[in-house]
Every structure is written in C-alpha cells, then in structure tokens.
Amino acid sequence: MDFKLKVWRQDSPEADGEWARYEVEDINSGASLLEMLDILNERLITEGERPIAFDYDCREGICGSCALTINSVPHGPRQVTSCQVFMREFEDGQEIVLEPFRATAFPVVQDLAIDRSAFDRVVEAGGYISVTSGPKPEPNANPVSPEIQQDAMDAAICIGCGACVAACPNGSAMLFTGAKSTHLNVLPQGEPERYDRTARMVEQMDAEGFGGCTNTGECEYVCPQEISIKVIGELYRDYRTSMIHRLRSRRGDMKAQ
Numbered sequence: 149m150d151f152k153l154k155v156w157r158q159d160s161p162e163a164d165g166e167w168a169r170y171e172v173e174d175i176n177s178g179a180s181l182l183e184m185l186d187i188l189n190e191r192l193i194t195e196g197e198r199p200i201a202f203d204y205d206c207r208e209g210i211c212g213s214c215a216l217t218i219n220s221v222p223h224g225p226r227q228v229t230s231c232q233v234f235m236r237e238f239e240d241g242q243e244i245v246l247e248p249f250r251a252t253a254f255p256v257v258q259d260l261a262i263d264r265s266a267f268d269r270v271v272e273a274g275g276y277i278s279v280t281s282g283p284k285p286e287p288n289a290n291p292v293s294p295e296i297q298q299d300a301m302d303a304a305i306c307i308g309c310g311a312c313v314a315a316c317p318n319g320s321a322m323l324f325t326g327a328k329s330t331h332l333n334v335l336p337q338g339e340p341e342r343y344d345r346t347a348r349m350v351e352q353m354d355a356e357g358f359g360g361c362t363n364t365g366e367c368e369y370v371c372p373q374e375i376s377i378k379v380i381g382e383l384y385r386d387y388r389t390s391m392i393h394r395l396r397s398r399r400g401d402m403k404a405q
C-alpha cells in the first residue's frame with residue numbers, strides 16, 4: 149500500500165513547527181502505523197535527515213505512551229491507542245495527517261513527542277493511599293461489594309495516555325483526574341483521605357494549566373480504555389464535599405478564637 153503523509157515537524161519546544169510531506173510506498177497492510185513510521189525513519193536516516201520523533205513503549209495498547217493525533221482525532225477514529233492502528237484501516241493512496249496531542253499543558257518536546265509530566269504531578273498530588281506498616285490485615289476484613297469493586301476497576305484501567313485532554317476543546321484533564329481519584333476514593337483503603345486527595349488533585353490539575361469541563365463528552369469518545377464520563381461527576385461531587393469540609397473547619401477555627 150502507498151500513502152501520502154503530512155507530519156508535524158518541530159525541532160524543539162521553543163522552535164516554530166511546520167508541516168512536512170512524505171510519500172511511503174509498498175507498506176504491508178498488516179503493518180501498524182508506528183511500524184510504517186519506523187520504515188519512513190530508516191529511510192530518512194539513510195538520506196541524512198533527522199528521523200521523526202514519536203513516543204511509544206509497549207506497542208501493545210497497555211502502557212499509554214503512544215500519542216498521535218491521526219487525521220484530527222487523538223489516537224484515530226477507532227478508540228484504540230495509536231500503536232493499535234494498522235495500515236489496512238486506511239485506503240490505498242490516502243493522505244494521513246499526523247500531529248502531536250495538542251494541549252497547553254502538554255508542550256511539544258519534538259515533532260510528535262509531547263511532555264505529559266503534568267499528569268504525573270496530578271497523581272503525585274494525591275493519587276496514592278497512605279498505609280501504616282505492620283502485619284497485613286486479612287483481605288476479607290474489608291468487605292467490598294462487587295458493584296464497588298467494578299466501579300474501582302472501571303476507573304483504574306486509565307493508562308494515562310492523554311487523549312482525553314487532546315480531544316477536549318478546553319484541554320481539560322477531568323476524565324483522567326476523575327479516573328485516578330475515583331478508583332481510590334470508592335474503596336475502603338482510599339476512604340480516609342478521600343476529600344483531601346480530591347482537593348489536592350483538582351488544585352494541581354488547575355495549576356498545570358488544564359481547562360475546565362463543559363460536558364462536551366469528546367474525552368469519553370476517544371478514550372481507548374472506555375473510561376466513563378461519570379468519573380467526572382464523582383470528581384465534582386467529592387470536590388464539592390471537600391470544599392464544604394474546608395469551610396466547616398475554617399468556621400470551627402473562627403469560633404474557637
């Protein structure tokens with residue numbers, strides 16, 4: 149199969165980017181999109197040109213590293229990770245447009261590679277539980293209903309790819325943050341820090357420059373893990389409760405003075 153490629157090239161975070169056009173020929177229909185880029189990069193290296201930078205790790209749809217906007221849709225139209233897109237999904241001779249995930253909070257590092265460390269800082273702000281060391285409690289000592297287990301697992305499968313942010317017209321990270329807080333908040337192990345955790349993660353999300361949610365739903369549409377937008381409702385609810393807790397504690401302090 150032959151393809152025309154329009155690819156975003158940007159030398160460094162500070163440089164102005166520009167579109168470059170390439171043609172690739174004789175690509176096996178069973179090749180993945182990333183394998184096609186490998187083939188193109190081998191050619192560019194042979195021709196003395198800098199290869200196209202792009203992120204990946206597992207290439208199995210697990211790690212969330214790969215981040216390509218394919219024909220204007222983060223990860224492409226099939227709701228899978230970029231590494232799971234195959235050349236047979238395109239028409240022979242078709243033009244394919246490849247650009248990085250676009251969001252203020254995800255600066256371009258080079259070409260198609262972006263810096264998603266803002267996500268790490270949101271998780272560092274509260275995406276963990278504090279545990280005391282000592283003998284492990286018997287697992288059944290903390291009964292959890294199958295429904296709650298399912299809710300936690302449905303949120304825990306977020307792989308932190310960032311497509312939700314790139315698809316959102318506001319560059320919002322509410323789906324990601326909602327998934328990362330919900331999977332801890334609904335379980336007994338995450339309950340003690342539930343509201344502090346939520347407030348810290350939301351505050352970090354805002355500090356990183358992610359936008360707010362206006363319920364457009366684009367995030368859910370592109371998420372390769374099918375995270376439900378209902379985690380955003382959970383995030384809103386827990387954040388509101390955390391604000392009430394803060395207000396009450398401030399009032400308590402004022403009364404005590």
Ligand code: SF4
Pocket residue numbers: 305306307308309310311312313323324327367370371372373374375
């Ligand atoms: S919520 Fe979905 S789209 Fe967003 S980071 Fe997690 S897996 Fe990726």
Ligand code: FES
Pocket residue numbers: 203204205206207208209210211212213214229230231232
């Ligand atoms: S490279 Fe790991 S999910 Fe795509």
